[in-house]
Amino acid sequence: MSSDVSGEMSTSGAAPDPAPAAEPQVAPELRAAVRAYLDHLLVERALAGNTLSSYRRDLGRYQQWLAAAGVGALEAVGTGHVAQFLATLRGGDERHPPLSVSSAARTVSAVRGLHRFAAAEGLTTGDPAHDVHPPTPGKRLPKALSVYEVEQLLAATGSDSDPDPLVLRDRALLEFLYGTGARISEAVGAAVDDLDLADGTDGTADSTVRLSGKGGKTRLVPVGGYACRAVSAYLTRARPALARAGGGHGALFLNARGGALSRQSAWSILRRAAQRAQLDGSVSPHTLRHSFATHLLDGGADVRVVQELLGHASVTTTQVYTLVTVDKLREVYTTTHPRARA
Missing domain, CATH: 1.10.150.130 (Tyrosine recombinase, N-terminal domain)
Known part of the structure; x- marks a missing residue:
C-alpha cells in the first residue's frame, strides 16, 4: 500500500475530499x-x-x-x-x-x-436596485392573551385592598394598560391631570383619560370600571406616599422615589406578573394592547371604533386584528358545526 500525503496509510481507493473553493477576490x-x-x-x-x-x-x-x-x-x-x-x-x-x-x-x-x-454621490450613473423590491414577509398576527389569561395576569399583581403602595400601583398600571389599550409610552407619559375619573367605581365607563400618542396626537379614551377602581385605589391610598418622596411629580404612575415610572420599569412589572401567573411565552406591554383590540373585535366592536381607541392613523393598521378574529371564528366553526368537515 502507498502512503498518502499526510503520512497515513490509505485504506481505500476513494479520492480525497475536494478542497473548498477559494473565495472570489473582490475588486x-x-x-x-x-x-x-x-x-x-x-x-x-x-x-x-x-x-x-x-x-x-x-x-x-x-x-x-x-x-x-x-x-x-x-x-x-x-x-x-x-x-x-x-x-x-x-x-x-x-x-x-x-x-x-x-x-x-x-x-x-x-x-x-x-x-x-x-x-x-456620483459614484455611479444610475441605481440598478431601484426596481428590485425586498420580499414581503407574511403578516404576523399580533400576540393576544385570552380573557382568562388576562384575568390571571391581573390577579397576579395583587389586590386593590393591598396596603403596599407599589402593589396598588402595579395593579393600577396593568388594569390601565388593558382597560384603555394604551401604548406603554402613553401610560408612563400620562399625567394625573389627564384623567377624568367619574365619582365612581360602579363598573361604568364614564371615566376618561387623554393619551398623547405618536406624532403628538392626542385622543380621549374611556377608562373601564375595573381600571377605574384600580386607579382610584392607587390615587387615594398609594400615590400620595410615593409623590412625597419625589417632591410632587405630576406623572400618573410614579416609581418608589417619586419620579415618573420608566418604560423599562413598567415592562419589569408586567414580566414579574406574567411569571407569577405562569403564562407561557413572551408577554410584553404591547401584548395587553393587542389583547384589548382583539377582545373588542371579538365582542362585536366596529373596526373604525377600535382604530380610534388605539390611535391608529390608518384603519389598515387596525385591520390586522381582524385576522385574529377570523382565525378564531374559523376554528370555532370547524370544531362545532356538524357538517364543517366532509
Missing part, C-alpha cells in the same frame, strides 16, 4: 464603495452598532456574489444582477443556506441603500 473599487457607504451610515446616519454590523455582513455577502459573477465595480451592476442576487438569497448557494423572507428582505434593503448612496 478594490467595489470594496471602496461599500466602505464609503458604511462610513456614511456610521457618521451621518448614526446607525446603531448592531444594525451596522448586519449591514456590513449583508454587503460582504453581496460583494462576494458580485465578484463570483465577474463584476468588479458598482457601475457594472445591472438590475438583473440584483434580481439574481435576491434569488440566490432565497434559494441558497454552495456557500450559504437559504435565508428566511425577513433576512432576505433586510439584505436587499442594505443592497438598495448601497446603490442609492452610490448614485447620489
